[in-house]
Amino acid sequence: MGKFRVAVIGGDGIGPEVIEEAVRVADAAARKKDGSPIEWNRLPWSTAFYKKTGRMVPEDGWDTLKEHDAILFGAVGSPDVPDHITVQGIILPMRRMFDQYVNYRPAYLFDGVPCPLKDKAPGSIDMLVYRENTEGEYAPVGGRLYPGTPHEVALQTAVFTRRGTERIMRAGFEAARKRRKKVTSITKSNALPFSMVMWDEVFHEVRAEYPDVQANSLLVDAAAMDFVRKPESFDVVVASNLFGDILTDLSAIVTGSMGLAASANINPEREFPSMFEPVHGSAPDIAGKGIANPLAAILSVGLLLDHLGLEKPAKHIRSAVAKVLKEGSAMPPDLGGKAKTKDVGDAVVAALS
Numbered sequence: 249m250g251k252f253r254v255a256v257i258g259g260d261g262i263g264p265e266v267i268e269e270a271v272r273v274a275d276a277a278a279r280k281k282d283g284s285p286i287e288w289n290r291l292p293w294s295t296a297f298y299k300k301t302g303r304m305v306p307e308d309g310w311d312t313l314k315e316h317d318a319i320l321f322g323a324v325g326s327p328d329v330p331d332h333i334t335v336q337g338i339i340l341p342m343r344r345m346f347d348q349y350v351n352y353r354p355a356y357l358f359d360g361v362p363c364p365l366k367d368k369a370p371g372s373i374d375m376l377v378y379r380e381n382t383e384g385e386y387a388p389v390g391g392r393l394y395p396g397t398p399h400e401v402a403l404q405t406a407v408f409t410r411r412g413t414e415r416i417m418r419a420g421f422e423a424a425r426k427r428r429k430k431v432t433s434i435t436k437s438n439a440l441p442f443s444m445v446m447w448d449e450v451f452h453e454v455r456a457e458y459p460d461v462q463a464n465s466l467l468v469d470a471a472a473m474d475f476v477r478k479p480e481s482f483d484v485v486v487a488s489n490l491f492g493d494i495l496t497d498l499s500a501i502v503t504g505s506m507g508l509a510a511s512a513n514i515n516p517e518r519e520f521p522s523m524f525e526p527v528h529g530s531a532p533d534i535a536g537k538g539i540a541n542p543l544a545a546i547l548s549v550g551l552l553l554d555h556l557g558l559e560k561p562a563k564h565i566r567s568a569v570a571k572v573l574k575e576g577s578a579m580p581p582d583l584g585g586k587a588k589t590k591d592v593g594d595a596v597v598a599a600l601s
Contacts, residue, residue, distance in 0.1 A: 251287045252556050255316040255521070260295045260334070261530025262540035262589075263322020269542035269593035270320065270549040276597045277561035277568075278553060285558065289316065295326040295334055304337030310345055313521060318552050321525035322545070327532055336388070344382045346520035348513035349412065350419045351381035351492065353527060354547075355479075355499035358508070360574040362584060365476065365502055373503050375482040376427065378420035379492025381513055383412045384443075386489040408443040408488070413450040419516065420486035421458040430483035431455070433465045434491045447488065468495070475499055500527060507541025507582045510548040512555065524552040538588045541580040543569055546596055568599035 256271065258264030275284040291312070298304050304324070306312075313319060319342075324334040342348070355377070357363055359370035387407035394400045417433070424431045433451045437444035448465060455463040466474065468491045474481060475498045487495060500509035509527035526544030534540055550565035572578055578595035579585025587595070 251285055252317045253287050253289060253315065254552070255313055255319045256288050256290045257293050257319065257321045257338075258290070259293070259322040259324045259530065260326050261323055261532045261535040262528075263294075263324070263530055265535070265538070265540050265589050266526060266542040266545035267320060267322040269589060269596075270545035272593055273546045273565060273568075273596050273600070274549045274553060274561070276600050277564045278558055286556075288320075293338065295324060295329050298329065298334070298337065304334060305341075310342075313342070313346070316521050318521050318555060319523040320549060320552060321523050323526070323528070323530035325530040325532070340386060340388070342523060343513055346515055346523070347382065347517075348515050348520070348522055349380065349382045349415060350514040350516055351379040351511060352419075352423070352514065353377045353379065353492075353496040353499070353509065353511045355496070355503045355509070357503045358570055358573045360576050360579075361504035361508070363502065363504060365479070368480070373479045373499075375479065375485060375499060376423060377485045377487060377492055377496045377499060378416055378423065379487050379496065380412060380416040380489050382489075383407045383409060384489030386493075406443050406490075408446055410446070410450060413447055414454060417451055417454040417486050418457075420484050421454065421461055421463075424461050424484040425458070428483040429460060430462045431458075431464075432471070432482055432485045433463070434468050434471050434485060434487035434495065435465050436468050436491070438467065443488075451486075471495060472498060476502060479503075496527065505541065505582045507544055507580060508547065509544050510551055512548070512551045514555070522552075522555055524548045524555070538590065539581050540589050541582050542589050542592050543573075543580070543596075546593070564600055565596070568596045571599040572596055 258267045278284050355375050357373040385406045389405040390403040392402050420431050435444050437448045479502050500506045506528040511527050513523040515522050526548050550562045553562035572595045578587040578592050580587050580592050
């Protein structure tokens with residue numbers, strides 16, 4: 249088997265810092281007699297690149313990415329450039345262009361990690377949110393009329409298709425069959441009578457195909473309460489683009505920190521490369537200080553290895569992260585410690601051996 253080619257986009261802020269640790273850990277976990285099975289191709293796309301060229305991605309950038317087996321992404325965002333330029337310039341179009349319609353984000357309470365909720369045992373919170381990733385509330389449909397006047401109007405149109413809704417739900421049910429066989433659909437059909445009523449109808453149709461999986465629906469406001477009140481009740485959660493985005497930030501916090509939040513943007517048919525990224529963003533306030541938590545990026549690269557069929561090194565990475573967190577000797581500041589970014593990476597590499 250030849251080497252896998254993985255595009256690496258460190259991006260902005262702490263992105264490059266944590267991604268380098270993830271690459272180092274992945275190489276250590278996957279190294280064989282002839283070296284690592286992964287060839288990393290670092291691409292300098294970032295807000296700095298945008299300032300030089302007026303583009304977040306060069307004209308041939310999408311064709312360049314198509315030549316890779318996967319993408320490891322750090323973060324984009326800088327205080328001096330509006331977020332809608334950076335995010336709409338690379339992340340959202342990538343998800344749509346490469347049909348990465350499955351975004352899944354695990355949330356697990358590791359042993360040794362302080363939980364903001366009382367009386368939660370390690371492992372008691374273990375959920376996997378499947379977020380629809382290419383349409384819904386984040387579809388770029390809308391416009392502005394009479395800008396800059398008292399009569400200004402902004403229209404933002406959510407787009408829900410039966411195809412898009414069905415396929416994210418089926419992905420969630422398939423995942424549940426490999427876990428605890430429970431799916432919760434997040435809705436708001438009492439207030440959104442078109443998009444969310446269709447969402448509910450499709451959910452009821454799809455659940456009939458999975459009689460072995462327990463299935464129920466929750467209004468998003470009730471789900472937000474239960475993510476805090478009883479997060480251990482969730483297994484696989486299926487949500488729209490917006491609802492999934494918000495709820496996964498909450499699930500990350502109740503399991504300790506955004507610094508542990510990994511994610512995958514998957515094209516299940518493998519017609520295009522899938523992308524893997526930590527959820528935490530560019531965190532410009534701590535960029536360059538060497539104190540960012542690299543564990544979300546490291547856990548994300550573990551998801552990447554799993555996707556490439558390198559299940560054994562992926563499992564080793566997760567086990568090594570769990571060991572480091574349980575021992576507590578290399579905890580980053582967001583988890584109450586004083587370890588530097590590289591110190592945490594060193595500890596994970598050491599735990600692999």
